[in-house]
Amino acid sequence: MARYLDCKEKGEVRIFEDTDELATDLADYVADLSELAVKEKGTFAIALSGGSLIGLMSKLCEAPYDKTVDWGKWHVFWADERVVAKTHPESNYRLAKEGLLSKVPVVPGHLHSINDSLSAEEAADDYKFAVRQLVRTRIVSVSDTSDCPKFDLVLLGLGSDGHVASLFPNHPALDEKDEWVSYLTDSPEPPPERITFTLPVINAAANVAVVATGAGKAKAVHLAVDGPSQTDNFQQPPPARMIQPALGRLVWFLDTSAASKLDSYEVTSE
Numbered sequence: 006m007a008r009y010l011d012c013k014e015k016g017e018v019r020i021f022e023d024t025d026e027l028a029t030d031l032a033d034y035v036a037d038l039s040e041l042a043v044k045e046k047g048t049f050a051i052a053l054s055g056g057s058l059i060g061l062m063s064k065l066c067e068a069p070y071d072k073t074v075d076w077g078k079w080h081v082f083w084a085d086e087r088v089v090a091k092t093h094p095e096s097n098y099r100l101a102k103e104g105l106l107s108k109v110p111v112v113p114g115h116l117h118s119i120n121d122s123l124s125a126e127e128a129a130d131d132y133k134f135a136v137r138q139l140v141r142t143r144i145v146s147v148s149d150t151s152d153c154p155k156f157d158l159v160l161l162g163l164g165s166d167g168h169v170a171s172l173f174p175n176h177p178a179l180d181e182k183d184e185w186v187s188y189l190t191d192s193p194e195p196p197p198e199r200i201t202f203t204l205p206v207i208n209a210a211a212n213v214a215v216v217a218t219g220a221g222k223a224k225a226v227h228l229a230v231d232g233p234s235q236t237d238n239f240q241q242p243p244p245a246r247m248i249q250p251a252l253g254r255l256v257w258f259l260d261t262s263a264a265s266k267l268d269s270y271e272v273t274s275e
């Protein structure tokens with residue numbers, strides 16, 4: 006049975022007994038947002054991350070979602086990508102293609118992956134240009150408060166160091182205020198070359214979900230949701246704590262292990 010915790014500042018926190026229950030709720034959540042966006046504007050612009058998130062989305066390939074989701078209206082982006090060939094084992098595109106996108110009828114031309122023949126810097130510029138074209142043609146909405154794209158949903162994983170997308174603790178990419186896409190050549194986790202949506206873009210989304218499972222993520226979840234204490238001595242809040250959609254809705258999907266160090270929420274329903 007899932008527990009739902011609510012906090013005005015840090016969004017809704019959903020805690021599940023196991024990853025199977027989490028995956029079922031996550032599939033419902035994505036399918037509902039897809040239906041709403043398609044009804045309202047004719048497309049669903051979703052940004053995926055890599056890592057364990059993709060395995061947790063696998064129920065979307067199964068009944069009823071394989072038939073009920075309007076896959077033809079999906080436009081898929083990557084919140085972060087490793088600057089490697091699309092066939093490389095570290096490619097987030099490859100992970101999503103193999104684990105999800107090759108199993109559902111998404112239109113191949115609606116998969117907005119990076120140009121993997123460019124350098125990290127060029128790939129970031131190129132991706133920003135590609136997103137800009139899709140904002141111009143209204144495939145992706147525009148934020149009500151800035152010139153940023155407003156994705157219908159940005160799905161994020163969470164690193165045990167608190168990173169989201171490829172926004173790592175104390176990295177200068179976290180300070181980016183103007184660019185939509187940043188590049189890294191010094192990622193603390195391999196591979197070193199990556200591109201990532203910046204905080205202004207993630208925080209302009211209509212919906213952001215952070216998905217984390219396992220005890221290895223518990224400290225990062227606590228620091229992101231409850232916030233660091235003074236004794237934690239952080240130069241800067243962990244990246245996941247900086248996910249604060251301006252007008253959008255933030256939902257955390259956690260299993261009990263990842264939620265086990267949370268301290269500051271009151272259970273509102275069961």
Ligand SMILES: O=C1O[C@H](COP(=O)(O)O)[C@@H](O)[C@H](O)[C@H]1O
Nearest residue numbers: 054055056057058162163164170
């Ligand atoms: O490097 C990355 O890590 C995060 C977290 O991955 P996980 O396997 O620990 O869930 C992921 O969200 C991000 O997209 C990826 O590039």
